[in-house]
Amino acid sequence: AQTVTQSQPEMSVQEAETVTLSCTYDTSESNYYLFWYKQPPSRQMILVIRQEAYKQQNATENRFSVNFQKAAKSFSLKISDSQLGDTAMYFCAFCPGNQFYFGTGTSLTVIP
Amino acid sequence: EPEVTQTPSHQVTQMGQEVILRCVPISNHLYFYWYRQILGQKVEFLVSFYNNEISEKSEIFDDQFSVERPDGSNFTLKIRSTKLEDSAMYFCASSGPNHNYEQYFGPGTRLTVT
Numbered sequence: 004a005q006t007v008t009q010s011q012p013e014m015s016v017q018e019a020e021t022v023t024l025s026c027t028y029d030t031s032e033s034n035y036y037l038f039w040y041k042q043p044p045s046r047q048m049i050l051v052i053r054q055e056a057y058k059q060q061n062a063t064e065n066r067f068s069v070n071f072q073k074a075a076k077s078f079s080l081k082i083s084d085s086q087l088g089d090t091a092m093y094f095c096a097f098c099p100g101n102q103f104y105f106g107t108g109t110s111l112t113v114i115p
Numbered sequence: 116e117p118e119v120t121q122t123p124s125h126q127v128t129q130m131g132q133e134v135i136l137r138c139v140p141i142s143n144h145l146y147f148y149w150y151r152q153i154l155g156q157k158v159e160f161l162v163s164f165y166n167n168e169i170s171e172k173s174e175i176f177d178d179q180f181s182v183e184r185p186d187g188s189n190f191t192l193k194i195r196s197t198k199l200e201d202s203a204m205y206f207c208a209s210s211g212p213n214h215n216y217e218q219y220f221g222p223g224t225r226l227t228v229t
Binding site for chain 1: 148150152156157158159160163170171204206208217218220222223225
């Protein structure tokens, strides 16, 4: 069975500080993609960053970076220099090719 | 940049009515999906569609649901007789043409059943 676990339902961070959101997953697949999505109050799903499982190098997208540990099946998201606009729900997702499996989300609040 | 579009953005319907949610996937994509997110919960897979047929569906996708690609551009989700518990955000996604790992999500349709 494919599962995605986000163990932090809520987190907060001071503006300009760094925060890390955790995600673990379980799969027997060897090739897959991992994603972090941001969902603001509008509920639109906005892609933040993606990682291909066969790539060793951690993905980076401006202030967002991941720590991908394939053996540990861990995929955490680091947000540097947090901004008020980063306040949102963040979903970790895993895709082995047929469908997406989402975690339950982490609600992040950036405090001014 | 090409994007997935969905209409309407918000649909209100009465229990027992039929609704059709519409999606226009990215034009050269071959794989299409519907997902559902009940308020406060995670996004859940409903169905995937490829080569004019359902390739996979979840337990949620029962006989009340159907999907169709009526022409070369639209991809629809029909709920025959809506229930209160169908109230949710419905996301369409598409991927391809070479692989289906990277799914692009539409902005969603908020369905409210009263």
